[in-house]
Amino acid sequence: MASLDTIFGAIVSFVLSPNADDFAKNRVFEDKIINLTFGAPTYRPKTWGDTPTSIASYLMISHLEAMDDVTQTLTMHGSMFMFDVSLRTSCRFDTRNFPNDLQYCTFNMFTAYSSNMIQFSANPKLADGRKGYKKENPDDLTAGPFKLLATNATDMLLLGSRIVRKDTKIPLHLTRSVISFNMLLQRNSPLYAPCLLVPIHLVAILSAMLAWLPASALSVRLTLLALLSQLLLGAILNEEMPVDFDSTPTIAVYALWVLILTTAGLFRTGFELWAEGETLGYDPEEGEETQRKREIRADASWLRFIIRLVGWCLPVIFTLIVSVFTAIAIFDNPQPDLAKWMNEYLD
Known part of the structure; x- marks a missing residue:
């Protein structure tokens, strides 16, 4: 039956x-x-x-x-x-x-x-x-x-x-x-690293150098140029990455941090230019309102010190970290345990 x-x-x-x-x-x-x-x-x-x-x-x-x-x-x-x-x-x-x-x-x-x-x-x-x-x-x-x-x-x-x-x-x-x-x-790291990671690393180095430049109109223009370069690299990154992934790729996290770093550098430069008013002194003919603004800027000197410290140290630390990952990506060629993969996924 x-x-x-x-x-x-x-x-x-x-x-x-x-x-x-x-x-x-x-x-x-x-x-x-x-x-x-x-x-x-x-x-x-x-x-x-x-x-x-x-x-x-x-x-x-x-x-x-x-x-x-x-x-x-x-x-x-x-x-x-x-x-x-x-x-x-x-x-x-x-x-x-x-x-x-x-x-x-x-x-x-x-x-x-x-x-x-x-x-x-x-x-x-x-x-x-x-x-x-x-x-x-x-x-x-x-x-x-x-x-x-x-x-x-x-x-x-x-x-x-x-x-x-x-x-x-x-x-x-x-x-x-x-x-x-x-x-x-x-x-394929030899192709991936030069096309994506190295350009982002160069933008990080540029951002670090801009953070050490004196605040001026030139530094503002250079920081804006770095910011635009980072946005362009982000567009290239989206084209090169697989169209289907479960979470944010590590390289995209790098790019995001460099973008934040560049934006912070632009903010620091603008703050430096704004805070320079404290060194100009008091002019009685300018009136009480202008004098009050200068006093506020003078009171913000401690904030400027903190921003300078972070703006100088963070780019250097971040650039060193990205440099290590760049070197690993270019020179290291990790070999997976194929036998373990076969047993885990295919048996």
């Missing part, structure tokens, strides 16, 4: 059954399975992100029966054809641990056939395709601000919208295969 799981699976698979002759209908079924199984917050097909790799797909086929602009009909018996498939997926990047950022990305590829028609293997050697493929030391693939360190691909079975194990007694023709790809990415 058939078990309840088998009966339920047959009913659900009848509703969401794969039909190799109707690819448009299959796309609708796949969207339903994605929403029911993973949920929109986990898998968002409408949110695109640039991934630094193309995944090679290996299929066991004997010959190509038919092909047009929409569909391809293959017969799978044992011969191997290899072709590259370029995939784009939505990844969420955690950018809070610069320069030791390690990005974990996963996405799922749904097939248009039932599981009994699919023999999965992500290994070019095709050693044992049913167990998936692990490689802890792949060749680094560098593209843009990130490089690919490790990949993993596993085959899952879906009974309707429910993930089931392969060792169950459920007939494979009632299930559908879902290939899950996992990638480990690391920030």
